[in-house]
Amino acid sequence: MLFSQLFFVAATLLSAASAALIAHGPIAACANEQVVDTAYIGANKDVKLTLSHCANAPLVNAHGEAVSHLAKRQSANVCGNACNTYCWAPAAGGPTTSDCTVIADALLYESQNTGVFFNATAFGTATNKITMTYNTCETFFLNQDTSSITYCRTEWSKLVNWLASDCSAANNAHGGLCVATDQRWYVQVQHN
Numbered sequence: 001m002l003f004s005q006l007f008f009v010a011a012t013l014l015s016a017a018s019a020a021l022i023a024h025g026p027i028a029a030c031a032n033e034q035v036v037d038t039a040y041i042g043a044n045k046d047v048k049l050t051l052s053h054c055a056n057a058p059l060v061n062a063h064g065e066a067v068s069h070l071a072k073r074q075s076a077n078v079c080g081n082a083c084n085t086y087c088w089a090p091a092a093g094g095p096t097t098s099d100c101t102v103i104a105d106a107l108l109y110e111s112q113n114t115g116v117f118f119n120a121t122a123f124g125t126a127t128n129k130i131t132m133t134y135n136t137c138e139t140f141f142l143n144q145d146t147s148s149i150t151y152c153r154t155e156w157s158k159l160v161n162w163l164a165s166d167c168s169a170a171n172n173a174h175g176g177l178c179v180a181t182d183q184r185w186y187v188q189v190q191h192n
Helices: 002-022 097-113 153-164
Strands: 034-041 047-053 085-086 117-120 127-134 137-143 149-151 175-182 185-191
Touching: 034 097, 047 097, 085 153, 085 185, 097 127, 097 137, 097 153, 097 175, 117 127, 117 137, 137 153, 149 153, 153 175
Parallel strands: none
Antiparallel strands: 034 047, 047 127, 085 175, 117 149, 127 137, 137 185, 175 185
16 A cells, blocks of 8 residues: 555656646657658648657657656557647747648548558657648657557547647647657647
């Protein structure tokens, strides 16, 4: 019983510390990011898709501190798994909701024409970060795990719309992210 109480206190403190850190602005996705490939997607081919990786450098937070990699997991498909939403405190420069909607629509278009699922390779490998940009809006999916994971474009589209709306200037925020409850991955929406 004492162990479970200590675990609960530690988890609560970690969650509060993470929320406080995230509330101050976008978190750094990775150090020494290297672009592997770029393409344009969507019905009008107007959304820029960038595949990149962290050049085997450690994941860092907004303060430049290394974040330890997560242990290898059994399940590779995380589509539909829960994530916790965090919005950044008010500041100028958030993305325009309509620009984010163009990205969300491009993700849906690609799910119908390319397939619902996509893979993000293990952290530090060729394509563990997948970024989409259109005008003022940028979103990315980052795999922080040591093994490849599968996610779905339809869920990413929903998260883009949700974050662009819920974490907008109208709601006293300027972007945000949704971090998987096991912290294996996250989706971020911010100003481009």
